[in-house]
Amino acid sequence: MLESVLIANRGEIACRIIRTAKRLGMRTIAVYSEADADALFVRMADEAHLIGPAPARESYLQIERILDVAKRTGAACIHPGYGFLSERAEFAEACAQNGIVFVGPPASAIRAMGLKDAAKALVQQAGVPVVPGYHGSKQDPDFLRQKAYEIGYPVLIKAVAGGGGKGMRRVEKAADFDAALESAQREASSAFGDPRVLVEKYILAPRHIEIQVFADQEGNVVHLFERDCSLQRRHQKVIEEAPAPGMTPEMREIMGKAAIEAARAVGYVGAGTVEFIADGREGLRPDRFYFMEMNTRLQVEHPVTEAITGLDLVELQFQVASGDWLPFNQDDLEIHGHAVEARLYAEDPEKEFLPSTGKLWALDFPEDEGLRIDTGVQAGDEVTPYYDPMIAKVIAHGATREEALSRLAEALGDTVVAGPKTNVAFLKKLCEAREFRKGQFDTGYIDRNMEQLGAAPQAADPESVRLGVLRLLEHDFDLRNYRSTVQVGSAETAWDDHDGFQLAGPRRQGFPIKVDGERTEAVLEWPDPSAHHAALNVAVRWGDGVSHLIEDYMPLDPRGFAMTDDGVIVLREGRQTRIAMYDPFDIDLEHMDGGDSIKAPMHGKLIALFVQPGDRVEKGQRLAVVEAMKMEHVLIAPADGEVAEIAAEPGAQVAEGARLIVLKTEE
Structure with missing residues (x-):
């Protein structure tokens, strides 16, 4: 086993990796930004080293700084977690060039699966079905608009690079295509440094089902069954479960074989996830599922797979990275019970899920058999606008799906979190929703049921x-x-x-x-x-x-x-x-205005401005875009009028409530 590991990540995944590494007797080395100086993962590690300011591009995305720490501390390997550098082929290559083991697949596999268009072509050659669409390199807006017309609306614009819903837009009609394309390209460029997109047919009643695969350096590949990630909002997963409701042994075998073939096609090593979209209108059928992408890393939702298999996937990653064979074959693996994971985020469902920041004045989770909490924060910590807004993952395991969902709903009801607004009540209602309990859902379920789930403005209680x-x-x-x-x-x-x-x-x-x-x-x-x-x-x-x-x-x-x-x-x-x-002398003079100001809805960065002083605007017109916690939020005109003042420039960090644009509205 490798003697030490540098974790090139932060938050709950860094804490989760540290726990397994310490159990295996490995020395743990953390790297952190200035914003994370007092973070839980920094305190948990055997040693920790500052690598830069708060913005990820100046710290967690700095390959040379991370490698410098690894060399100075004698780290035997680097675990990238997920996000940040985990799917950067150049990072895996740099580790190899410096004699440091990269706990992940070879750079060639990352590169092959890192671009969705090339990945689809590759797996199609291996006999894996793909979604109909345009997966070529031509990026002219007029050309892509024509391809969308030929494919037929609704279509899905997807970033060629990356994942996690970034750079992804569903388009219902041709009139919305240009704005959606521009937004998807801008978000993709910001998140992955690559603005290229592909255009695909949007599958009606889609189910998002992914297969966890594992491969060793000797060419042995197995799958660890499936996860259903269909409960999504803005293409971001909210609740995941394993196994998938309605999955038959025949369908599991066919999908598992397709995932294994996709992994073999790129010479994969380590933990990876092959994601499929299935047409769920008539249940899960072997002739109605399509390859979407392969995530060449550990997934956020890996704990549900661990719960039903009894395996520690991070431990397996370390074993494979050490050169060991997989300690089992496909026939040795069995499913035990059912597991469900909910992502507890710092966001406000009553205000269109705007990210929420601030001090965690209270944070307490229940302790129960069959319950697992993965978190990277404690009471007293700050939730900042710089990173993903996840506070914790709450995972419940039971003998049946009904038992697991009931246990999760009860745990969410007993969770105490105060400070930033959270989606805990929203998650509990999802767990209790009748259609979800009956397995009658797809990726559009949340969007269709926002008000019933409490995701709408509500009066003070x-x-x-x-x-x-x-x-x-x-x-x-x-x-x-x-x-x-x-x-x-x-x-x-x-x-x-x-x-x-x-x-x-x-x-x-x-x-x-x-x-x-x-x-x-x-x-x-x-x-x-x-x-x-x-x-x-x-x-x-x-x-x-x-x-x-x-x-x-x-x-x-x-x-x-x-x-x-x-x-x-x-x-x-x-x-x-x-x-x-109420303190009459506590007045925020900076944010006082005459009522026609467009304010920042949360702490973040002003990344786009579409108007200038003197412009005439119409109600509903896009004015600006603010980015926070990896998500874009469009600000629109509340009424017809004229732009009287621009109070911030693109690229500026803005505080929640800060005045950005002043409109002179028409009477």
């Missing part, structure tokens, strides 16, 4: 506001003796008292608060002012009326709250509600 107000007061006062705490009748005259004294009716004491940043008012009310331990009513005013929220005080469960620097976050049914005392 009155119960959360009530609890938040009480928690703030409980934090500062003894509520059961609140009248004594404020020293009722201690002033020289009744008019000097501060306990809500009034001549008639119940005593009341009002104070301004903020609910998710919006100013409103809370009112404490003592219906019976003569009682020493009076019942306590709380009312909170917002909107057009008053919501009476409580009639008596009971001690609060601390697991439902996270105290922050300026208030409290209430955690209820997976949602977060921020409650704080």
